[in-house]
Amino acid sequence: MKFGNMKPHRRRRLYVVLFLVVTSSAAVGLTLMALNENINLFYSPQQIASGEAPVGKTIRAGGVVVPGSLRRDESSLLIEFDISDLKTAPLRVAYTGILPDLFREGQGIVALGKVNQQGIFVAEEVLAKHDENYMPPEVAAAIAAAHGESE
Amino acid sequence: MGRVWSLFHKFASPKWFYEISGKLLPWFVAMTGLVLCTGVVWGLAYAPPDYQQGNAFRIMYIHVPASILAESSYMMMALAGAVGLIWKIKLADLALKTAAPLGASLTFLSIATGAIWGKPIWGTWWVWDARLTSMLVLLFLFVGVIALRSAMENKEAAGKACAILALVGLVNIPIIKMSVEWWFTLHQPSSFKLTEKPAMPPEMWIPLLIMVVGYYSAFATAWMMRIRVEILEQENRTQWVRDRVRTA
Numbered sequence: 001m002k003f004g005n006m007k008p009h010r011r012r013r014l015y016v017v018l019f020l021v022v023t024s025s026a027a028v029g030l031t032l033m034a035l036n037e038n039i040n041l042f043y044s045p046q047q048i049a050s051g052e053a054p055v056g057k058t059i060r061a062g063g064v065v066v067p068g069s070l071r072r073d074e075s076s077l078l079i080e081f082d083i084s085d086l087k088t089a090p091l092r093v094a095y096t097g098i099l100p101d102l103f104r105e106g107q108g109i110v111a112l113g114k115v116n117q118q119g120i121f122v123a124e125e126v127l128a129k130h131d132e133n134y135m136p137p138e139v140a141a142a143i144a145a146a147h148g149e150s151e
Numbered sequence: 152m153g154r155v156w157s158l159f160h161k162f163a164s165p166k167w168f169y170e171i172s173g174k175l176l177p178w179f180v181a182m183t184g185l186v187l188c189t190g191v192v193w194g195l196a197y198a199p200p201d202y203q204q205g206n207a208f209r210i211m212y213i214h215v216p217a218s219i220l221a222e223s224s225y226m227m228m229a230l231a232g233a234v235g236l237i238w239k240i241k242l243a244d245l246a247l248k249t250a251a252p253l254g255a256s257l258t259f260l261s262i263a264t265g266a267i268w269g270k271p272i273w274g275t276w277w278v279w280d281a282r283l284t285s286m287l288v289l290l291f292l293f294v295g296v297i298a299l300r301s302a303m304e305n306k307e308a309a310g311k312a313c314a315i316l317a318l319v320g321l322v323n324i325p326i327i328k329m330s331v332e333w334w335f336t337l338h339q340p341s342s343f344k345l346t347e348k349p350a351m352p353p354e355m356w357i358p359l360l361i362m363v364v365g366y367y368s369a370f371a372t373a374w375m376m377r378i379r380v381e382i383l384e385q386e387n388r389t390q391w392v393r394d395r396v397r398t399a
Contacts, residue, residue, distance in 0.1 A: 041281070044335070127275050135202050135351060136355075
């Protein structure tokens with residue numbers, strides 16, 4: 001469409017529409033930028049270690065379960081593991097309860113809870129994250145096997 | 152240029168639109184049925200299970216197209232609003248009016264299937280992360296457009312108000328799209344990016360693509376059916392509608 005030969009009143013209305021969209025988008029954009037940190041669902045172990053996360057309050061912590069860090073209590077549902085953002089020291093998480101099916105070492109998780117005096121994150125809820133990659137089990141097995149051979 | 156404009160004006164004629172959509176509708180119904188059946192059977196029965204989620208990931212074939220269509224129908228609604236505001240075309244307002252309930256239903260379907268998927272896989276029906284929340288805002292925008300129209304007596308003013316609300320809400324679409332990139336969310340990033348290969352093998356994404364086409368076709372079908380009824384109602388005093396009703 002050519003706007004050059006548009007009738008003046010229509011062109012004026014076009015500008016009004018553009019103005020409306022641009023200004024409302026700018027307003028929302030600036031608000032979101034101001035709220036940026038608060039929109040994150042969880043804090044990374046790095047943010048918790050550096051004191052960026054509020055201390056003594058219930059927060060969400062997210063990271064990858066460090067392989068080999070998982071320890072289950074023999075007489076209860078207590079489970080302990082480290083989560084890491086692969087940047088700073090991992091965060092120890094303690095949780096009593098039933099874990100989602102997808103929970104495993106190497107998986108991303110998001111836990112809701114508080115950091116206690118010993119620096120352990122005591123979780124009351126653990127959610128599993130998954131990534132955007134989907135593949136059939138045979139393919140995953142083949143990749144794992146190839147990975148094992150190369151190591 | 153002149154040809155584009157004459158087509159544009161033809162499109163704006165309710166009578167012409169009623170006739171052409173009447174001819175197209177049976178084809179769209181047939182295509183929707185065929186494509187959706189193919190996609191559902193392929194996706195739910197023949198696509199391989201996921202290595203982590205097993206068969207639970209198959210809800211993707213319902214969830215992902217619903218989410219895509221929810222966003223597309225919003226963009227179409229806002230575009231109709233802009234055309235209606237600038238060119239004062241009655242048909243554009245009808246297009247906006249009829250798209251809103253369809254978009255609301257698709258958004259609801261997306262949120263509902265997402266919750267059903269989230270419970271076994273994530274461990275929760277709902278979290279207030281940026282993706283889920285912005286999708287809820289989309290639902291409220293659709294519901295707001297529907298409510299605004301029914302709240303106003305004057306049809307022309309109602310159409311204008313709905314168009315403005317639809318345009319203001321347009322900013323939510325890039326927020327939904329980018330939410331998983333800009334912020335930490337529980338929802339995973341998109342499996343499809345313009346510049347990269349899909350993050351799944353063809354035997355998984357081909358049925359998904361078929362489902363997306365099927366949803367678009369279903370949307371077009373339902374939308375044409377709705378707008379045809381609206382056209383008859385709006386034009387009920389004109390000769391062509393009277394003739395048509397008489398012969399029917």
